Amino acid sequence: MSFLLRRAEKIQRYFSKAVIIHDSLPQEIKYIAGIDVAYSANKAYGAAVVLEYGTMKKIEEKTYSLNMAIPYIPTFLFLRELPPAITVARMLRTKPDVFMVEGHGRAHPRRFGLACHFGLILNIPTIGVAKSLLYGEAGNVKGSWKPIIDKGEIIGAAVLTRKGSKPMYVSVGHKVSLETAVKIVLECSKYRVPEPIRYAHLTAKKAREKFVG
Numbered sequence: 001m002s003f004l005l006r007r008a009e010k011i012q013r014y015f016s017k018a019v020i021i022h023d024s025l026p027q028e029i030k031y032i033a034g035i036d037v038a039y040s041a042n043k044a045y046g047a048a049v050v051l052e053y054g055t056m057k058k059i060e061e062k063t064y065s066l067n068m069a070i071p072y073i074p075t076f077l078f079l080r081e082l083p084p085a086i087t088v089a090r091m092l093r094t095k096p097d098v099f100m101v102e103g104h105g106r107a108h109p110r111r112f113g114l115a116c117h118f119g120l121i122l123n124i125p126t127i128g129v130a131k132s133l134l135y136g137e138a139g140n141v142k143g144s145w146k147p148i149i150d151k152g153e154i155i156g157a158a159v160l161t162r163k164g165s166k167p168m169y170v171s172v173g174h175k176v177s178l179e180t181a182v183k184i185v186l187e188c189s190k191y192r193v194p195e196p197i198r199y200a201h202l203t204a205k206k207a208r209e210k211f212v213g
Contacts (some may be wrong), residue, residue, distance in 0.1 A: 008076050009110065016112035018120060024175035025125050026097050029053045032188065033096035034196025035089060035118065037081045038204035040211065044068040046084030047204035049196065050094045056188065056195045063207040064088040075110070075134070077103055078117040085118055098125040098176065098184065100196040107148050107156030107171035109135050119174025126173030127181040129197050133158070133169050141167050145182050157182050161189035168192065
């Protein structure tokens with residue numbers, strides 16, 4: 001392991017202890033934002049989209065691009081995606097009550113995935129949502145969700161957001177309990193991918209296509 005990755009691992013282990021895993025949300029959520037990052041060659045395109053929570057109506061969107069030389073390294077996604085994600089989130093004029101980040105939170109071998117980095121830096125409730133399982137075991141989901149478990153510890157949830165589809169993998173980023181994270185994901189899902197993440201993905205993809213095209 002390179003010096004950079006050893007240092008990154010120490011950072012993850014150290015700050016994992018600062019993650020708040022209980023609810024610190026307003027009684028009524030008004031706005032929720034989705035964060036996603038797309039890539040083209042060595043360029044990253046971060047997207048942040050704010051939706052009205054009750055209606056899933058789009059309120060605001062921002063994009064930000066930068067050159068990115070760091071490759072994808074499993075369990076160290078923050079090295080690649082945190083700069084565009086944080087920058088584009090700070091560009092929003094509307095303040096979301098909670099963020100949904102495309103990536104894992106505590107469902108990570110060091111309990112500190114991208115969503116935890118993001119939530120801790122911005123000090124805001126954050127949920128990690130991913131399309132594939134990174135760590136732990138979930139098995140087949142019966143009902144709406146099933147815990148992701150690692151060595152007896154519940155680190156996330158496999159959530160069926162759409163009947164007959166594959167689950168989404170949900171975990172705490174910061175200032176949200178797992179139960180509330182699952183509830184929010186289910187309430188925001190019309191399709192397999194929850195609306196905040198789906199809108200952010202489409203916005204990042206559009207920004208990338210505009211540059212490439």
